[in-house]
Amino acid sequence: MLMMIKLFMSFMLIGLGAYGGGLVTIPLIQHELVSGRHWLGFDEMAQILAIAQMTPGPIAVNAATFTGFRLSGIPGSAVATAAVVLPSILILTLIVPWVEKFRSNGYVNKFRNGIQLGVLSLILFAVWSYGVAAVRGWMDLVIAAAAFSFLVVFDGKLHPIIAILACGVMGVVIF
């Protein structure tokens, strides 16, 4: 029972922090599940993140289902998945009646600017924290740099799955 409550709290935080796209959830997931609670090893989390991007659905939701299942079976996966969508439902239910005011409110817009910069700092932090755990040699660094350049050259028009699969195949060949 305690486990379920912890699982619920962790994924509620992850759902709350998932702001403006799936990649932001990666540092949150790493912090909550790997460095904070030691529920998963880094490699296990990295597998979940790769699978989450290759299957339908948002990264946060997929990671919740997977981690919940790993920790306490089907009940765990249901609890974690519900927890990760709960912040969306609560926040939207609260603000939808006020949405016009919310949009034109100067304070909200000023905070929004900072929130976006906060999300950027979270991603930059993740490049480091996730990077030092995933990149374990010069060869790895070359692959990561190749994936980055590939994405920059196509300027976002390439589905990220293609880059992930390509690096996976490179991994099979090299490692």
Place this chain on the structure above:
Amino acid sequence: MNCRAGSNGVSENANSVSLVNIFGTFFRIGLFTLGGGLAMSPVMRHELVIKRRWMKDADFISVMSLATVVPGAIAVNMAYLLGRRLRGKTGAAIAISGTILPSFFVILFIAGFLLPFFNYPKVAAFFRGCAIAVVGQLAFAGFIFGRKLLRSWRHFIVCAGGVLTIGVLGMHPIWGIMAASVLGFWLCPGDNPQGADCHANDD
């Protein structure tokens, strides 16, 4: 407020959309779209606006702009707002279930049946390659956001404040976002990188 469009009869077939139809449509979208909100929203627009004519494009765009500025996975936020426009709060609940159930079952299947194979050396090597790709992907996201958001030294300071809170002080990433929003409120008031877009999208 979002339901207003439906109750005022702006879109006359909005109230006739059945819950089963909503569930089926969102289930299909959830099943056949790889990835989250950014991959899903064009598919949602195609299914709801173009194919089924359940809402107008302007309504869809206003939903999308709201879904990306509130916390939570974008796909879930989109499903909530679109479902709510179609059939109120029940519609929202049905749309969210439809969107996440396919991925829930797919992940359960993978976790339940394929997990034992993950330890095979070649499979592990594949995932190691994938993990390295994610580093490149994160760096790319940082590059794209940075190019858009870092417009003056003030923005750099706000961003650095967030990084320091998480990386050096070792606080929870959520505090990093909070620290940056407070710093940003204080240091760069008035300039809103997406301000223009925010007004243009209002219906």
